[in-house]
Amino acid sequence: MKEIVASLSELDKVVTYLENTLPLHAIVFLRGDLAAGKTTLTQAIAKSKGIDSEVTSPTFSLQQCYLSEKGENLYHYDLYRLDHESFMQMGLFEEFEKEGWHMVEWGSDTLKAFLEGVGYNVATIDIEPHNNARNYRIHV
Template structure:
């Protein structure tokens, strides 16, 4: 699967709709882009579409946030900035990917992605690139 979508903030539902139509109920999604590219903003839009109420924030200092909707849908949000693969494994975060739901991973390393794919997970990567008043979302699976 390979798709490129250009969307402004008001058109972000185009990206979310595409993801909802193509991703399985359990997915690991690596979000890539520079600071302020829109990784957390996309996660917020996904959470809203999944019926998750309340504030969705970047887990910069906690490493992980878990959100649940009334229908039992779960969304996990990770911020692995400056966290090396070995530290990630030592913290036991790998086991979190066994939980049902979408796992949105900001700043995930290539090493972690290769490891997850090597043990049988399908990992989707979304590269986010700012462009004028919009963003380009390059989705690869």
């Protein structure tokens, strides 16, 4: 586990660590309370990948896809109101086959265990407020 404390202006420390640690195809579970900074971290990752699109939380669409000119695609999911069974029935599982990083907000432990069980690279980032910054605990 790697722990990084970073303010908003220091998010590049977290992004650089992820770029140096994660494979080109990975699923990352983002955990934290409302307004912890899950989407903000995803925005910083998108920027580092050369994605110019506005990155917003996929709260109502469940998934946003961002395609980079560098070929480093980013997929962003918000599964807040979706349990594991519903996720599977909707066919969203197949989306994880697409090359790139898949950032999952509010993913269940059941989904994470399933993905690991079928051989996906799954990381978890726990985000908590820390003074005027955030504490990022990264489990790869």
